[in-house]
Amino acid sequence: INNILEQDIYSRQVISEIKKWMPDKEMLLLLGARQTGKTSILYKIIQDIVSGGAAGAGDVFFFDAENINDAAMLSRGPEEIVKIVKPEKGARKYIFLDEIHYVKNIDRTIKVLVDHYGKKLKIIATGSSSLEIKNRFKESMAGRKIVFNVYPLWFGEYLAFTGKKELAEVARGGSLIKETGAAKEHMRLLASEYYGYMVYGGYPRVVLEPDTGKKKKLLEEIYTSYVRKDVSAFFRIEDIDKFNALINYTALNSGQLFNKNSASKELGIAAKTIDRYINVLKLTYIAGIVKPFHNNKTKEILKMPKIYFYDNGIRNAVTGNFADIESRADAGVMLETAAYLNLIRHAGGAGNIKFWRSKTGAEVDFVIDSGRIKAFECKKSAALFSASRYSAFIEKYRPGGFYVLNLDREEHGKIIFKPVYYI
Numbered sequence: 001i002n003n004i005l006e007q008d009i010y011s012r013q014v015i016s017e018i019k020k021w022m023p024d025k026e027m028l029l030l031l032g033a034r035q036t037g038k039t040s041i042l043y044k045i046i047q048d049i050v051s052g053g054a055a056g057a058g059d060v061f062f063f064d065a066e067n068i069n070d071a072a073m074l075s076r077g078p079e080e081i082v083k084i085v086k087p088e089k090g091a092r093k094y095i096f097l098d099e100i101h102y103v104k105n106i107d108r109t110i111k112v113l114v115d116h117y118g119k120k121l122k123i124i125a126t127g128s129s130s131l132e133i134k135n136r137f138k139e140s141m142a143g144r145k146i147v148f149n150v151y152p153l154w155f156g157e158y159l160a161f162t163g164k165k166e167l168a169e170v171a172r173g174g175s176l177i178k179e180t181g182a183a184k185e186h187m188r189l190l191a192s193e194y195y196g197y198m199v200y201g202g203y204p205r206v207v208l209e210p211d212t213g214k215k216k217k218l219l220e221e222i223y224t225s226y227v228r229k230d231v232s233a234f235f236r237i238e239d240i241d242k243f244n245a246l247i248n249y250t251a252l253n254s255g256q257l258f259n260k261n262s263a264s265k266e267l268g269i270a271a272k273t274i275d276r277y278i279n280v281l282k283l284t285y286i287a288g289i290v291k292p293f294h295n296n297k298t299k300e301i302l303k304m305p306k307i308y309f310y311d312n313g314i315r316n317a318v319t320g321n322f323a324d325i326e327s328r329a330d331a332g333v334m335l336e337t338a339a340y341l342n343l344i345r346h347a348g349g350a351g352n353i354k355f356w357r358s359k360t361g362a363e364v365d366f367v368i369d370s371g372r373i374k375a376f377e378c379k380k381s382a383a384l385f386s387a388s389r390y391s392a393f394i395e396k397y398r399p400g401g402f403y404v405l406n407l408d409r410e411e412h413g414k415i416i417f418k419p420v421y422y423i
Contacts, residue, residue, distance in 0.1 A: 001046065010157075012044070015044055027123040027141065028124045030127075033151075037153075062098070065103045077112075093121040095122070096125070098125070101133050115144070152341060154345060156168050156172045158207055167189055199312065205218055216317070222317070226284065227244065242267070249267060254315060255333040257306060287309045289306075291355075292356065292357060293367040308340045309337055335378045336366075352369050362393070364393055373398075377403070381407065385404045402414070
């Protein structure tokens, strides 16, 4: 714990949401892809509760389930943890469990601890979102856990991590209407930073690495480790070559209607297997499934979805293309991918983000379907937007806001032109 307290840890926006639940008895479970910063979030919370006086260093316990000794101890059951932590003595204890998917029967252990010692100890845990975690904790921890999804860095976090604190504050403010010289300069700088964000993404370790060659190597290693550790070990996928082929196909066709029958025919993989592989990508927080927006919820389920990676850096590692956005045919998809991740925090969850497509082929990239409808169309340049293509959607659904997310213009009216780096 003393080593953790001495480290320089960046803060994340999700931490403020987690802290709201610290006084309560429920276990807090952080789920997300490998290397998205879950462990660092635990470290930061430890630092904050100790520095804020909520607990002394001696009342905080950290167990890393990737460590064979910690995993063995945790697997012996709640009695072993109680012996070490001694929750009935002294002040409230805090137990941090990292990568719990490596521990056998950890769900039962946590259930006992929460039920018997919920007022005397607090459990905060992380896991790479394997199917086993989802299933086991759904059954045994109903009403005893609060789940937080940890994604790659939002753009404002990305700026803070790279030392651009002033720009981070501007981006967090979300608007610079006045056409002042300072505003124009901020927009230019933000657009320039966003270009790098779209190429290398928001994985914290990658963001903190200034060398572009090393960034590529890190992303390739993160992806390789994901396939080797998460996919092979937890999902028991025997034909990794076919799984890799499906990921590559998905990356190349990101943002387009996903037809599993066409994918099955092109890749030589059974349609049921395609379904399974896509579900793996979803459960491990590599890609999100975006369903079509429709008043008839049954039709939403039946119609073809779109698939977006949560991180452009991982998508580029899959395709092997880290070229500058100006020279890429998929620049539009890269913009949509970055916008998709950053819209999640405004949508109340990834499941509330959908897309709209008419029978004639007119499309709206993203529709947030939570409360009053909001629509978002992504254009690299605002000049590429043609309002007539979206009149049918606006007339039919009368959204609470129709936003054109772009890199070079801000203008408020019936249609709102909003720089994508403000979301």
